[in-house]
Amino acid sequence: MQPFHAPSRSAYTPSVQDDSTHVEKESQNGSEFASRLAREAADGVVRDYEEKRDRLDKAIEQSEYLVAGLKNFNRDQWPVRYPSLKPAEGSSSSGSARPTHRRTLTYADEPTKSVDVVIEHTPVSRQAVRRALTTVNSSTPASPSFPPVDASTNHSTASDDFSVLKLDLNLGATRHAKTLITHLEKSSISSLLDNRLSASLDHLSLLRKRIHDAQSRVLVTGDLNAGKSTLVNALLRRPEVMPTDQQPLTTRFVEVVSARENGDVEEIHVLDQGDKYEPSDKSTYTVQPIDKLEAIVSDEESDASSPPLRVFLRDHSEGLSNPSILHNGVVDISLIDAPGLNRDSIITTANFARQEEIDVVVFVVSAANHFTLSAKEFIWQAGHEKAHLFIVVNRFDQIKDKEKCRRIVLEQIKQLSPKTYEDAADLVHFVDSAKVALGINDEDGDEIDETFSYLEHSLRSFVLVNRAKSKLGPAQNYVTHLLADVELLASANVLVAKQEREAARNELSRVKPELETLNKSKDGLEENLVNEEERVTGEAASRSKQAIQRGLERISRGEMAAPAPHLELPPYPGLLGVWDYATEVKRVMLASLDFVVSLAESDARKLTTQGVDTIFDIGDKSLPLDVERSNRVFNPNAMFSTRIKPSRRNSGVAQVGLGLAKQPKLADVNLSDILDIQHHLFLARSTLPSQTPQSSDLVSFSPETSLGMASLAVGAFSLVGNKSGIRSLVENVVHVSELASNPSARKWIAPIIGVMAAGAVAYVIYELPRSIPRNVGRHLHATLSVTSGAEESDASLIPLPEAVSSRISGEVRKVMRIGAWDLRERFRKAVETRAEVVKSSEEADRKAGLALSQFEDVDKRIGAIREIMADLKV
Numbered sequence: 001m002q003p004f005h006a007p008s009r010s011a012y013t014p015s016v017q018d019d020s021t022h023v024e025k026e027s028q029n030g031s032e033f034a035s036r037l038a039r040e041a042a043d044g045v046v047r048d049y050e051e052k053r054d055r056l057d058k059a060i061e062q063s064e065y066l067v068a069g070l071k072n073f074n075r076d077q078w079p080v081r082y083p084s085l086k087p088a089e090g091s092s093s094s095g096s097a098r099p100t101h102r103r104t105l106t107y108a109d110e111p112t113k114s115v116d117v118v119i120e121h122t123p124v125s126r127q128a129v130r131r132a133l134t135t136v137n138s139s140t141p142a143s144p145s146f147p148p149v150d151a152s153t154n155h156s157t158a159s160d161d162f163s164v165l166k167l168d169l170n171l172g173a174t175r176h177a178k179t180l181i182t183h184l185e186k187s188s189i190s191s192l193l194d195n196r197l198s199a200s201l202d203h204l205s206l207l208r209k210r211i212h213d214a215q216s217r218v219l220v221t222g223d224l225n226a227g228k229s230t231l232v233n234a235l236l237r238r239p240e241v242m243p244t245d246q247q248p249l250t251t252r253f254v255e256v257v258s259a260r261e262n263g264d265v266e267e268i269h270v271l272d273q274g275d276k277y278e279p280s281d282k283s284t285y286t287v288q289p290i291d292k293l294e295a296i297v298s299d300e301e302s303d304a305s306s307p308p309l310r311v312f313l314r315d316h317s318e319g320l321s322n323p324s325i326l327h328n329g330v331v332d333i334s335l336i337d338a339p340g341l342n343r344d345s346i347i348t349t350a351n352f353a354r355q356e357e358i359d360v361v362v363f364v365v366s367a368a369n370h371f372t373l374s375a376k377e378f379i380w381q382a383g384h385e386k387a388h389l390f391i392v393v394n395r396f397d398q399i400k401d402k403e404k405c406r407r408i409v410l411e412q413i414k415q416l417s418p419k420t421y422e423d424a425a426d427l428v429h430f431v432d433s434a435k436v437a438l439g440i441n442d443e444d445g446d447e448i449d450e451t452f453s454y455l456e457h458s459l460r461s462f463v464l465v466n467r468a469k470s471k472l473g474p475a476q477n478y479v480t481h482l483l484a485d486v487e488l489l490a491s492a493n494v495l496v497a498k499q500e501r502e503a504a505r506n507e508l509s510r511v512k513p514e515l516e517t518l519n520k521s522k523d524g525l526e527e528n529l530v531n532e533e534e535r536v537t538g539e540a541a542s543r544s545k546q547a548i549q550r551g552l553e554r555i556s557r558g559e560m561a562a563p564a565p566h567l568e569l570p571p572y573p574g575l576l577g578v579w580d581y582a583t584e585v586k587r588v589m590l591a592s593l594d595f596v597v598s599l600a601e602s603d604a605r606k607l608t609t610q611g612v613d614t615i616f617d618i619g620d621k622s623l624p625l626d627v628e629r630s631n632r633v634f635n636p637n638a639m640f641s642t643r644i645k646p647s648r649r650n651s652g653v654a655q656v657g658l659g660l661a662k663q664p665k666l667a668d669v670n671l672s673d674i675l676d677i678q679h680h681l682f683l684a685r686s687t688l689p690s691q692t693p694q695s696s697d698l699v700s701f702s703p704e705t706s707l708g709m710a711s712l713a714v715g716a717f718s719l720v721g722n723k724s725g726i727r728s729l730v731e732n733v734v735h736v737s738e739l740a741s742n743p744s745a746r747k748w749i750a751p752i753i754g755v756m757a758a759g760a761v762a763y764v765i766y767e768l769p770r771s772i773p774r775n776v777g778r779h780l781h782a783t784l785s786v787t788s789g790a791e792e793s794d795a796s797l798i799p800l801p802e803a804v805s806s807r808i809s810g811e812v813r814k815v816m817r818i819g820a821w822d823l824r825e826r827f828r829k830a831v832e833t834r835a836e837v838v839k840s841s842e843e844a845d846r847k848a849g850l851a852l853s854q855f856e857d858v859d860k861r862i863g864a865i866r867e868i869m870a871d872l873k874v
């Protein structure tokens with residue numbers, strides 16, 4: 001078809017021949033056969049329409065399920081990523097005229113990360129093109145060898161973009177919105193998408209309503225002052241209805257409807273709220289007389305966002321050979337006069353908002369101005385839904401070079417709306433509406449200008465006969481674009497899901513074995529740590545106990561517990577200083593014992609150091625390489641350094657065996673430290689043969705008897721020589737006492753005994769420097785073998801070796817436990833982190849799998865919907 005040819009009555013489509021006008025004409029000729037044929041043909045058109053409508057209805061219903069499913073999935077399971085495709089570098093450079101299939105894919109929430117993909121455009125029906133993305137792998141040849149895009153399938157990069165699900169569908173702010181979006185988070189993008197999907201669902205439900213709606217709504221829109229109101233008047237055959245002026249006038253939408261819908265009463269309904277209008281409910285609108293229309297539409301207070309007006313008009317064209325388009329007798333048509341587009345951006349937006357309820361867009365353009373920027377924007381956007389527009393180039397009478405004007409305007413239409421251009425002969429009209437509108441009431445008013453008459457005929461055909469195209473077409477177009485968008489979303493998200501699944505699985509194959517190994521080695525580690533703690537603590541306990549015991553034994557022999565630097569037994573000061581001597585001996589002995597304790601502590605430090613090193617070794621072997629090792633440095637000198645004051649809780653255990661020399665109770669000297677009579681008697685008696693069972697009772701023995709005195713001396717003697725010597729001496733004494741009963745011996749025994757006693761005393765005095773340390777040591781040994789020597793506390797009842805060993809081993813255990821605790825914590829954290837990684841990776845794997853099957857399902861559903869719409873030649 002030529003883009004433009006001289007007007008002819010063949011009208012918009014061949015099926016127009018079957019329309020009511022034709023039927024009417026044939027009936028008038030009285031040809032019943034022709035009439036029947038025409039009726040059958042009309043029925044065919046209706047059947048065809050209904051069949052297509054039902055298929056489309058099903059496709060819309062399925063699309064609603066598809067979008068709702070995607071919306072829920074996006075909200076509950078997987079934040080759907082929003083892709084953006086750009087020509088890959090080098091694939092569509094300025095040098096190369098045609099772009100290749102290679103693109104750079106980025107996601108709105110992560111604009112800096114990109115991946116090279118190949119986009120496949122496969123035509124699946126007359127309108128629909130399947131878009132599928134695959135990632136470029138290393139084996140993919142370089143871009144220049146990619147097949148160039150077939151221009152006939154319109155594979156420009158524009159087709160890579162979203163149309164109905166575009167998140168930045170904000171006219172005039174496109175670029176700004178894009179930069180804004182790049183700064184949004186994944187969740188924000190997903191919620192923007194959620195809004196878009198909700199809007200799409202609303203739109204789909206409106207589309208469904210519309211395809212079942214018997215009324216066809218025609219929106220007359222275009223630039224300011226282009227002559228929209230004049231055209232509406234001309235079409236209505238009512239020059240006075242819509243106010244016209246040289247200056248911008250119409251401020252709000254005016255829908256002109258047949259008065260038959262209002263009980264044949266002409267009036268205006270001023271709607272309170274556009275979406276709440278209910279003709280039977282008078283509270284939703286205010287009634288105004290028709291002659292108030294000019295005042296209302298030109299009211300400066302109102303604007304395009306004000307609720308629309310509904311104007312009910314009676315048919316004034318009865319009897320005219322060209323009846324008004326409103327009264328065609330088949331389908332109810334309403335005309336909507338819109339405010340000029342380029343008044344402000346609100347109007348453009350408002351015009352778009354009305355898109356979903358209108359069936360046909362009549363775009364009025366002033367022949368003098370051609371298409372302005374706002375007109376281009378509108379047509380471009382409207383094209384997403386309405387591939388065909390009805391374009392009226394008005395004020396053509398004022399153009400001198402009409403051919404040039406036609407050429408320029410058609411060229412612009414070719415760019416803006418290719419489908420309209422294809423049918424330009426029927427869809428693009430160059431007219432003078434004013435002449436028609438003004439000439440209505442003239443004498444020959446029913447004789448409409450032929451060009452305008454052709455416009456009307458085409459418009460009527462476009463609306464009525466091509467109802468499928470005007471009513472179903474936008475719905476089909478919308479669904480087609482929606483499917484393409486959902487497909488692009490799904491395709492891009494499949495790539496994301498695959499990537500995420502791969503990443504999750506890689507992570508799992510790395511971390512899961514690590515976790516298993518850690519879990520397996522957990523018991524072994526625990527055992528090693530406990531064993532090491534027990535070993536070191538036990539060894540420290542037994543070694544310290546032995547050391548103290550050895551020290552005490554030495555002390556009991558009158559020696560120092562251990563040779564200690566700067567410590568030695570004092571020199572004997574003489575008989576008069578025995579008391580001080582005993583005190584000093586005791587102090588030195590206790591200090592040497594303190595020294596032994598400190599040696600035991602040092603030994604425990606060494607043992608602990610080895611133990612801590614072993615724990616570090618165990619840690620090194622059992623912790624994974626990436627786990628940070630303990631940065632604790634063990635300082636053995638810090639052990640035993642805090643001398644905690646005894647509290648009720650530790651009952652002095654912490655201080656056991658410390659500072660023995662400073663314990664007044666221990667340091668005090670008493671007489672028995674100097675002369676241990678009881679000890680010597682005990683020794684003496686233990687050497688005598690037992691007289692009676694009680695003879696060993698030290699308490700009942702009285703030292704005041706003479707025998708007792710003798711025994712004292714013998715006891716003193718017994719301090720020297722060996723046991724057999726003592727025994728013979730004692731036997732001698734017994735022998736002497738036996739002599740006493742002999743009268744001949746009695747006269748010389750007394751002096752002998754006197755000499756012996758004096759000798760014994762002299763001997764005892766002589767032996768004091770050696771016997772005092774022994775006495776002191778023996779007493780200390782005896783005391784510290786049953787008590788720890790600590791201040792009054794529970795611990796004081798424990799023998800010193802046990803008490804010291806328990807204190808030292810307690811401290812060692814504490815240190816070992818800290819080291820083991822640190823390792824256990826690191827181990828636990830290592831297990832925990834890995835378990836978390838495993839859990840989150842498994843979850844990511846599950847979600848990615850879910851996403852993959854969801855998007856696979858989306859793909860299948862898209863295929864099924866396309867199948868329903870296949871060959872739906874609307």
Ligand SMILES: Nc1nc2c(ncn2[C@@H]2O[C@H](COP(=O)(O)OP(=O)(O)OP(=O)(O)O)[C@@H](O)[C@H]2O)c(=O)[nH]1
Nearest residue numbers: 225226227228229230245248249250340395432433
């Ligand atoms: N010569 C000539 N004048 C026209 C034609 N169409 C409209 N006019 C005049 O242009 C002026 C504006 O026409 P309107 O119909 O008010 O234009 P509009 O597009 O409805 O204006 P707004 O609603 O304000 O945007 C009026 O004075 C009309 O008489 C035409 O085809 N030829």
